[in-house]
Amino acid sequence: MQEFIQYFFSGITNGAIYAVIAIGFSMLYNSTELINFAHGEFVMLGSMCMITFFGSMHLPLIPAIILAIVCVTAAGLLFERLAIRTVKNPEHIVLIIITVGASIFLRGLGMLIWGKDAFSIPPFSSHPPLDIHGAKLLSQSIWIILIFLLTTVGLQLFYKKTLTGKAMEANAISKRAAWIVGIPSRLMVTLAFGLSATMGAVAGVIIAPVTMCSYDMGTMIGLKGFCAAMLGGLGSLWGALIGGFLLGILEAFGVGFVSSGLKDATAFLLLLFILYVRPGGIISSADVKRF
C-alpha cells in the first residue's frame, strides 16, 4: 500500500507538470490550429529564468516567479510577432517548421546565455515531506499541485468570465464569425501565443527545484507534454488535464510495477495506442470541440 501511494504521488507530481505543458499546446492549437514545437523551449526558458532570478540574484520567491513568467511571456509574444506573423505564406506545414526552427534557435540562445552546465535551485519552501501511510509527499510536489490548480482555475475563469477570454473562445470557434462581430482576430492569436508561453513558463518555474535545469531540458519534456495533449484530445482543456495526469500516473506505475527501463517508452506506446484506437484523443475534439 505504501509503495502504491508513493508511486501515485510521484505520478501526480509529474502529471501536473505534463498537464500544464499540455494546456499550453492545446490552447495554441485551439486558436491557431498550430502545434508549437518550440513549446518545450519555453519551459526551459521558464526554468532558466527562475535559476537566474531565484538562484543567482536571490530575489524573493514570488517576485522571482512573476518576473520569470513575464520574461517568458514576452519571449512568446516576440516569437509570434517576429517569426510567425511575418510569414508571407502562412500554411500549416510552413508554420510548424518555423516552430521547429525556433526551438533549435532558443536552445542555442539558452546555451549562449546560461552555458552548457546544469543548474538547480532549492525548493520553494523547506518543509519536511508529509508522511501519509509511510509514503512521502514532498513539499515541492504540494507547491506544484497548488500552482497547477491555481493556473487551471484562473484559466477557466478567464475563458468563461472575462470578455477577452470569451472573445478568444469565439475566435477559436470561428475566426470569420468573430471577425464579423468585431473581434480583432490577429490580436487574439497574439494573445494565445502569449498565454501559451505563460503556461510553458509556469511549468518551467515549478519544475526548476525538482529537476536539474540545463539549456537542452526542453525537448523531452516538451514531447511528453505533447503526448499528454494528444492523449487527452488536442484543443480541449479537460483533455489536456486528463492526458497529463494519465501519462504521469501510468509512467510512475510503469516504473514501479513493470520496469524502470520502460518509463519513456510508456508515454510513446500510449500515444501510439491512442492514435490507433481513438485518433482524436480521449476527449475527442469531435465531441468537445473547444475549451
Place this chain on the structure above:
Amino acid sequence: MMTTHAYRPLMWIISLVVACLIFVSPALAESGKPTYKIGGIFAVTGPASFLGDPEKNSLKLAVEQINKAGGIDGHMLEAVIYDTEGDPSKTVMGVSKLINKDQVIAIIGPSLTPTTLAVVPMIQKAKIPFISCAAGNKIVQPVDPWVFKTAQSDIMAVATIYDHLKSKNVKKISIITVANAFGESGKEQLLAQAPTYGLTVIQSETFGAKDTDMTAQITKIRQEKPEAIVCWGTNPGPAVLAKNIQQLGLDIPLYQSHGVASPKFIELAGSAADGIMLPTGKILIASLLPDSDTDKKVLTGYIADYEAKFKSPVSGFGGYAYDAMNILATAMKGSNGDKEKIRAGIENVKGHVGVSGVFNFSPTDHNGLGQDAFVMVKIVNGKWELLK
C-alpha cells in the same frame, strides 16, 4: 616639415614589417622543419560538452607547452580541432577531414565511447595513431594496433567501489543506472564483477538521463532493503536521485560512479550530496594527496596552468586529452613523423606520470592504467574527503 610628413608612412610600414617579423619569426625560424599536425576531435558542444570542452582546452594547453619547450625534435606542433557535438556521424565526418584534408599524423579524441567506436574502422584503414579520450572498455578490448585510450575504464571504477564494499562487509546491493551507453557499460561491469567480490545484485533499475523525478525507482529499491545502492550515471540524473533519496528519508549508503566526480555534482545535489561515496581520478583531490604521491606534482602543475590559461576551474575530464598529447609527444620523439614508429612508440611508453595516473603501455595493454588510478572519496559537508 615636408620631410617628416613624407617620412611618417614609411616609418609606419617599416615598423609594421618589423612587428610582423618579430611575431612570425619564431614559427618561421624554427620551422625549418615542417610542423607536425595533431588532430583533435571532441564533443565541444552538445550534451557531452562537459567532457569535450575541457579536453579541447587541455589539448591546446599541452600543445602550447610542448611548443614552448622547443617542440618535438625541433618540429613545432599544430592542433587541428573539430567539434563532434557528441554525434557519431559528425565524428566520422570530422575524422575523415582530419585524415584526408588536414593530413594529421595522429588523432586525439573523441570524447565518447559510441563516437570512438564509430571511427575505429576508419583509423584501421588509414593506419594512423589514435588516442581516444572515452572511458568505454570496448575501445581497447580487443586490442587494435592503432587504437589507444587514456581515460580510466569502468572496470577499474567498479573494482574500486566493490573493494570498498567488501571491506565494509556488504553482501546485497541494488544498482540503478542511466539509460545510455555510459550506464549500460557500467551495468555490464557491475553485474559481471559482483560475484568476484562476494556481492549479490538483488535489483537493477534504470533512469532516463533527463528524468525529473526518481521517487518511483527509489520506492522500489526501498522494498528490497539492499545494504548499499550503486548509481551509475553522469550529471544531472544522479543529483536528482541523491535529492530524492534524501527527501524520502532512505538510510542506505549511496555510491556513485566516477561520472559525477566534479564539483558540479555537489553544487547540483546540495546537502543531498553529503555522505555519498564515489571513485575518482586523483585530480579532484590533488591538494589532499600526500606529498609522497607520484602524481601530485603533475596534477598541481596541470591545474595551475589550466586555471591560469582558461580562467575557469579545472574539471576531471580535460586530463584525458592532456595525457594523450604528452604520451603522443613522448612517442613522437625520434620518429621523424613516421606513423608506424609513433604507434610502436606509444606501446613502449612506461611509467609516464599523467593527470589520470601512471601509464604503462604494452602491445597487449592500450590503456596503460592500473586500478591505482582511482581513489575512493566521500563527500562531507560539501567537500571531498579521501577514503582509505
